[in-house]
Amino acid sequence: DTGVSQDPRHKITKRGQNVTFRCDPISEHNRLYWYRQTLGQGPEFLTYFQNEAQLEKSRLLSDRFSAERPKGSFSTLEIQRTEQGDSAMYLCASSPARDQVYFGPGTRLTVT
Amino acid sequence: AQTVTQSQPEMSVQEAETVTLSCTYDTSESDYYLFWYKQPPSRQMILVIRQEAYKQQNATENRFSVNFQKAAKSFSLKISDSQLGDAAMYFCASGARGSYIPTFGRGTSLIVHP
Numbered sequence: 001d002t003g004v005s006q007d008p009r010h011k012i013t014k015r016g017q018n019v020t021f022r023c024d025p026i027s028e029h030n031r032l033y034w035y036r037q038t039l040g041q042g043p044e045f046l047t048y049f050q051n052e053a054q055l056e057k058s059r060l061l062s063d064r065f066s067a068e069r070p071k072g073s074f075s076t077l078e079i080q081r082t083e084q085g086d087s088a089m090y091l092c093a094s095s096p097a098r099d100q101v102y103f104g105p106g107t108r109l110t111v112t
Numbered sequence: 113a114q115t116v117t118q119s120q121p122e123m124s125v126q127e128a129e130t131v132t133l134s135c136t137y138d139t140s141e142s143d144y145y146l147f148w149y150k151q152p153p154s155r156q157m158i159l160v161i162r163q164e165a166y167k168q169q170n171a172t173e174n175r176f177s178v179n180f181q182k183a184a185k186s187f188s189l190k191i192s193d194s195q196l197g198d199a200a201m202y203f204c205a206s207g208a209r210g211s212y213i214p215t216f217g218r219g220t221s222l223i224v225h226p
Contacts, residue, residue, distance in 0.1 A: 033213070042116075042203050042216035043157075056213060089155065100147060101214055103157040 002026075004104035006092050012110045013082055020078045021107045025094030032075050033101060034067055035091040036060065043091055049075060082111045114139045114206050118217035125194045126225050132179075133189045133220045135204030143209040146180065148189045151201040151219070160202070163187065191222075199224045 005024045013019050025032050030051050035043035046065070047057045051072035061067075064082075069075040079086055089108050093101040115138045125131035137146065148160040163171045163180050170178050175195075179188045187206075191198055201221050207214040 031212070035216075040218070042118075042205075042218045045213055045215065048213055056211070091157070095212070100145075100159045100162055102159075103149075105154075105156045 004092055004094050004102055006104040006107050008107055009105060010108045012112065015084060015111055016081055018078065018080045019082060019109065020076055021090055023075045023077070023092030023104060025074070025092070026102055029094035029096050029102070030072065031095040031097070032069055033093040033095070034075070034077050035093065037089040037091055037106070084111050087111045114141070114208065114215040116204050116206055116215055116217035118204055118220050120220045122221045122223065124223040124225060127196060128193055130190060130192045131194055131222065133202050133222070135187045135189070135217060137185050137187060137204070137206045139206055139208065141208035141210065145207045145209065146187045147205040147207070147214065148178070149203045149205060151203065153200070157203070161189065194224050196224050196226060198222060
């Protein structure tokens with residue numbers, strides 16, 4: 001059990017570009033979450049998967065954001081046409097059931 | 113919908129002393145969990161302590177304990193014998209047992225003075 005991993009750890013992109021982040025949850029965790037965290041704030045929920053099914057999406061998740069979890073294993077979060085307001089830490093977390101969530105180290109996105 | 117409020121943006125404590133971090137929450141759920149997470153400067157969030165709402169007994173984990181007041185919807189964290197390694201952001205969170213999507217507060221920055 002190596003914990004939740006995220007790739008890349010840092011991403012700098014120009015406004016208007018598309019970016020994709022990857023999350024590998026702890027193996028056998030069927031629940032996977034994406035959160036966004038900006039400086040001085042707590043994590044804000046974006047979306048949640050149970051296995052491969054995306055069960056809930058926050059209103060924060062605009063049409064430019066899409067997340068997938070093919071085969072119920074790793075997940076990707078894509079942001080299209082990035083804006084400066086998208087600059088944040090994107091956190092992935094996984095959970096075995098109705099229990100605590102385990103966070104990854106996050107991907108820090110900077111949009112210039 | 114759930115909301116979590118942490119009214120203390122920053123707290124400080126002397127090493128070896130005790131500090132209490134406050135948290136209030138609001139939920140329409142009858143069955144839920146409460147958590148305190150720690151986020152050190154490296155920014156990987158780790159669980160400090162959890163409490164199931166149906167349990168009246170306050171959770172404890174070594175130097176960390178909670179004061180869970182269900183009627184008041186209050187969930188404070190007490191850190192005893194504070195250590196330099198306790199310096200971090202602390203986030204209070206709640207999650208309904210049914211949907212289980214944790215909602216986080218804005219955090220309290222804990223500074224530990226040697």
